[in-house]
Amino acid sequence: MVTTLHHILANSIVLLALKLGILLLLLPATLVVGYVELKVMAHMQHRLGPMYAGAYHGWAQTLADGLKFIQKEDIMAAATDRTVFSMVPYITMLGAALTFVVIPFSRHGVIANLDIGLFYALAVSSISVIGVLAAGWASANKYSLMGGLRAAAQLIAYELPLVLAAAAVAMQAGSLSLVSIAEAQRYVPFALWAQPLGFLIFLAAATAEVSRTPFDMPVAEAEIITGAFTEYSAMKFAFGLFAAEYIAMIGMSALAATLFLGGYVPLLPQLRFVPGPVWFLIKTGLLIFLLIWIRWTFPRLREDQLQKFAWKVLIPLSLVNIFVTGALKLAHWT
Amino acid sequence: MPKGYFGEYLTLAFFAGMMLLLVAGTLGLNKLVSPKVHRDEKYLTYECGVDPVGGGWSQTQIRYYLFGLLFVVFDVEAVFLFPWAVVFDKLGTAAFVEMVIFIGILALGLAYAWRKKVLEWL
Numbered sequence: 001m002v003t004t005l006h007h008i009l010a011n012s013i014v015l016l017a018l019k020l021g022i023l024l025l026l027l028p029a030t031l032v033v034g035y036v037e038l039k040v041m042a043h044m045q046h047r048l049g050p051m052y053a054g055a056y057h058g059w060a061q062t063l064a065d066g067l068k069f070i071q072k073e074d075i076m077a078a079a080t081d082r083t084v085f086s087m088v089p090y091i092t093m094l095g096a097a098l099t100f101v102v103i104p105f106s107r108h109g110v111i112a113n114l115d116i117g118l119f120y121a122l123a124v125s126s127i128s129v130i131g132v133l134a135a136g137w138a139s140a141n142k143y144s145l146m147g148g149l150r151a152a153a154q155l156i157a158y159e160l161p162l163v164l165a166a167a168a169v170a171m172q173a174g175s176l177s178l179v180s181i182a183e184a185q186r187y188v189p190f191a192l193w194a195q196p197l198g199f200l201i202f203l204a205a206a207t208a209e210v211s212r213t214p215f216d217m218p219v220a221e222a223e224i225i226t227g228a229f230t231e232y233s234a235m236k237f238a239f240g241l242f243a244a245e246y247i248a249m250i251g252m253s254a255l256a257a258t259l260f261l262g263g264y265v266p267l268l269p270q271l272r273f274v275p276g277p278v279w280f281l282i283k284t285g286l287l288i289f290l291l292i293w294i295r296w297t298f299p300r301l302r303e304d305q306l307q308k309f310a311w312k313v314l315i316p317l318s319l320v321n322i323f324v325t326g327a328l329k330l331a332h333w334t
Numbered sequence: 335m336p337k338g339y340f341g342e343y344l345t346l347a348f349f350a351g352m353m354l355l356l357v358a359g360t361l362g363l364n365k366l367v368s369p370k371v372h373r374d375e376k377y378l379t380y381e382c383g384v385d386p387v388g389g390g391w392s393q394t395q396i397r398y399y400l401f402g403l404l405f406v407v408f409d410v411e412a413v414f415l416f417p418w419a420v421v422f423d424k425l426g427t428a429a430f431v432e433m434v435i436f437i438g439i440l441a442l443g444l445a446y447a448w449r450k451k452v453l454e455w456l
Contacts (some may be wrong), residue, residue, distance in 0.1 A: 016348070023349055024356075069361070070369050073368045078377040079390055097353050101346055112345040119416055120373050140390030152398075156405040163412040171419040230380055235364035239357055290428055304455035307401070311444075311453045315408070322415070326430045329422065 014219055019111045021207050026097060030246045035063040037292050039181060044296045072234035077140070082139035087240035088131045088232075095128030096247035103177045103254045106264050106276030117178040118170060119256055122163055126210065129155040135240060136228035138215035147210065147227015150217035150303065151211065157310035160214070164318035165202040168325045169195060169259045185262035187269055194328070199260040199320045201314055203290075206252040208310070210245060212291060214298040217306060253287035256279075261287075399453045404444070411440050 035050075038061060039282050042049025054060025076082060102117035106108035114120050129151055136148015170176055171182035184190075191199040208215035219227045219241075229241045257263055261283040264276030301309065374379055381388045418425070447453055 007445065016345075020349070020352060043373070064435055071365050071367055072364075073370060074364060075376055077379045079379050080419065089361065090354055093357050094350060098346075098350060101349050108337045109346070111349065112342040114342050114346075115339075139379075139390075140383070141386075144391055145390065153401065156401055156406055160408045160412070163409070164415070165421045167412060170416060171422045174420060174423050176416065176420055179419065225380075225382075235361050235370060239360070252387070296337055307455040308453065311401075311404075312448065316441070319437055322437070326422065330430055332351075 007220075009306050022105075022109075023097070023100060026100060026247060026250070029250060030242075031066065033239055033246050033250055034065075034242070035059065036288070038062070038294050040289070041178050042298050052330070057163040057211065067237065069235050069238040072164065074234040074236060077231050079140040081138040081140065084134050085231075086236070088138065089236050091131035091134065092128045092240050092244035093247070094128070095131060096244045097126060098124045098127075099251040099255065102178055102247065103251075103258055104182055104263060105280040107179070109264075109277065110179060110308040113177060113179055116176045116182075118176045118181065120167055121278060122166055123177070125248065125255075126155060126159055127249060128248060131240065131244070132228045135232070139228065139231035141231050144228050145222040145232045147224050147230070150224075151228060153303075154211065154215065154218055154306065156210055157307055158205045158314070161201050161310065161314035161318045162205035162209060164315070164322060165198040166259060167203065168198045168322050170319070171322070173324050178263070182202035182258055184263050185256075185265070186265050189260060189262040189265075189267065193320075194258060195325070196315065198325075199256075199319065201318050202256055202285075204314060205310075207291060207294060208250045208306075209292075212249065212253055213295040214301045215306060218298055243322040247277060249288065249291060252286070253291065254284045256287055257283035385388060397455060400447070402453075404447060407443065411437070 032301050037047045039057075050058030050061035052058055053064045057141075083249065099121050101111045102114050102121055104113070126250075131230060132151040133148045136144045136146070136151070139145070169181060169190060173181040175181060175184070211218050220227075224230070226241060229237060232240050263283065264280040266274060266276075266279055313332060379390055381387070389451070414436070415433075418429065
């Protein structure tokens with residue numbers, strides 16, 4: 001019965017529509033995460049945060065922000081390179097959203113189960129920096145150019161520990177498919193056993209990849225006015241900066257949850273009755289909360305400190321992590 | 335719905351297309367409902383409220399030329415690392431030692447750059 005149902009689903013347009021629906025859930029998810037961030041950061045500073053929009057604790061604040069963006073005039077300064085300027089929202093959105101295509105939220109609930117899912121996710125997540133660099137260039141604005149170059153330098157530095165930490169996970173699981181990686185963590189997540197160091201490296205590098213505090217030099221509001229996106233307005237600004245940043249943050253959290261916390265796999269065999277997507281959402285949500293918490297705990301790193309941290313701490317550590325993983329595996333300890 | 339190896343990539347292309355359509359649709363809606371009021375000052379490049387001085391495509395000091403080189407070296411290393419990592423279990427000790435030597439040489443390069451003070455962002 002179940003197999004027949006699965007067969008019908010797998011061979012029909014229904015499944016494609018279902019998958020599209022799941023991908024489109026990203027947009028409300030972005031609004032929810034935006035609202036949660038506003039509220040969490042307010043409470044961490046003993047404020048109330050948004051309280052009016054939607055009457056109940058300002059629940060509709062980010063929705064109202066989104067609608068406002070749609071109504072705003074799209075201003076392009078006369079000096080901008082108009083073609084490149086207009087391409088940027090497409091590039092950043094594509095880079096941020098396409099990661100989700102390979103992330104499993106249950107055993108069979110994955111939009112495209114690529115054999116090289118992990119490799120693909122890492123490759124796609126670095127597309128958005130092309131958008132940021134293009135925005136910095138096309139704006140013909142000194143601050144934007146600086147922001148774009150900072151973003152590129154930061155991506156270069158933090159891409160390596162991210163990829164090397166992920167390579168250690170691939171060694172541990174013996175596969176690049178995200179479903180197999182999650183299955184390899186049945187009841188023992190890698191973050192607790194075998195890859196705790198890799199988890200910390202990945203988390204630090206992922207925070208830098210999505211340019212969040214303490215690694216937010218590319219968008220430092222106080223000095224270069226959101227960097228590459230100074231000249232952007234209306235919906236282009238919303239897509240280029242907000243949507244891309246929040247979707248990228250959800251994407252990185254979902255990826256980290258799958259790689260190190262087991263994704264949809266239950267934490268305890270006794271809790272198997274809780275469905276996979278619930279586990280996936282809990283783990284991803286925890287990591288998103290952690291990222292917000294980090295943002296309101298640490299001050300911004302200076303550009304030279306940021307580079308030093310990547311090249312002199314994270315990259316050597318991630319190389320050591322690969323050696324240790326290999327040695328432990330050969331000794332059959334993990 | 336396409337199946338198999340290329341099928342998965344077709345699905346991928348389909349979703350990429352849908353994402354682009356979504357952005358195009360929303361930007362189009364933005365164009366439809368937003369006001370259009372022309373004023374010359376609006377189209378000046380923003381520079382904290384004063385008139386911009388010089389061009390926006392000014393020369394910038396590019397400090398990370400050497401960082402870029404190092405990045406390419408390690409990124410290519412990562413590409414070699416992934417296939418090795420996947421079949422690590424089947425290869426055994428010999429492959430591990432080989433990879434230690436390979437990464438060791440690259441790590442030596444990083445140590446050299448470190449010693450030569452290339453990694454200082456100043």
